[in-house]
Amino acid sequence: MDESSSPESPESNASNRAGMCNGHEKPWVLYCRDSKEALCATRLTDCQQHRHGYETLEKGCKFEIEGVKKRVKKLKFILKKQVNTKAQVTKAKADIEDTFNLAEETVTEYYRELQELIDQNMQQAFLLIQAQRDSTIQAMDQLLLDGEEQQQKSKQILETVEQLKKRQNTDFSVTLLDIKSLESEIEDIEDYHRNIVEIIDFDKKRLKALGESIAKIVQRNREMLPKPWEFGENVVFDDKTSHGSLKIFGNKTKIQHASSKFPHKQHSMKQEETWANILASQSFTEGRHYWEVRVKDTESWTVGVVEKGWVKKGIQQALGQDKLSWALQMDGDSLAALHNDETIMIREGEIEQLGVFLDVKKGRLQFYNVHSGSVLHTFGAKFKNVYPAFSIDAQNGKVSQMRLCPLMPLGLNRDVMTDEGWRMSSDSGIGKIIHNPNEVTEENITSSTLQNTTSPVHSDGSSESISLSH
Incomplete structure (x- = not known):
């Protein structure tokens, strides 16, 4: 041409x-x-x-x-x-370090206190067991000592009985007193033999009750632990599945609705006029997984998961409107759980950060208000191969955006965490991770990551820590 x-x-x-x-x-x-x-x-x-x-x-x-x-x-x-930007940034970085160091110290102190409570409880339980053991052994040792004495008494009783048989006098009062004394000694011997049976075949109910008490403590902890963030992962957006109205930033962890800046832009399809979808790069077929989304900067959002079959039909479908997608949707002040074209309205205050927990084996999908720790909604389903899915709507006069929050240090993934090359340190308190160079090569993780690796402490650029409860 x-x-x-x-x-x-x-x-x-x-x-x-x-x-x-x-x-x-x-x-x-x-x-x-x-x-x-x-x-x-x-x-x-x-x-x-x-x-x-x-x-x-x-x-x-x-x-x-x-x-x-x-x-x-x-x-x-x-x-x-802003002339002195360098000084401002330096101070801000120092403040951030102080904030996160304080968060680490606070969480470490909580875990240390929890560990002390467990250790104290365990110590008292062992003391009780030891007391029961010592008491029982001491009683058995005493049986052996008393046994010789009781043998001697038995011989004396037999001799006394023989003498009573041979006694010919008529002083019956004396004979009756001797018989009363003899009966008392016989009762002592009978008590001794009853104690032998009782002590040797001691009551195990107290030990059983102690075990049951500890079992209840374990069960309560199983109900409270693990917390969803123990399965936290760094999820990222998949630009190949992005709607045309979305722009991706920040190492594929931030999306922005392009129409927010250009509201005059027109679309032909209803779906494009409202929701713009994007999927995560990760998909899950087994295990437990948790990710968080910052939704503070958009008034209308949808977050959930979709099955692979949903993806094959095209990602421009509305989330939560069929059998292959499950979602939580905020539209202004209206919050709802969506699945298979069914809507369940949810009463909840402001949500700035949303947590999503997926347990493939148990078939459970839960949504959390991260800052309040409350469970917003739970779906039960048989999941096969699901992708995290997201949508945001344009806003007039304000940029509409969504951000995926980091739950693991950069360069470190959960597969490496569970590798034998990593172990938990008991020297410096709780939650420190020690690198074993014989097991994990230097390429797996940078030295700067090692210095900042701690127990799972959530951060999204703010100083708030997460406290989730089931």
């Missing part, structure tokens, strides 16, 4: 349309002070414009220039305040 027949470039088209109304393709004739835009003749006849004040295009141009001057003046003031 020669250049004469080639389509005009976007730059030439923009030049040809200069001074023209985008909506009606007619030249501008007047400037509207109220809407701060140039209008064509057709727009002037619009009923919504009839009470506005108008100026010539020349005065409108001067008006706009004055507005730009004011903004530039403010910009100069802002730039003046």
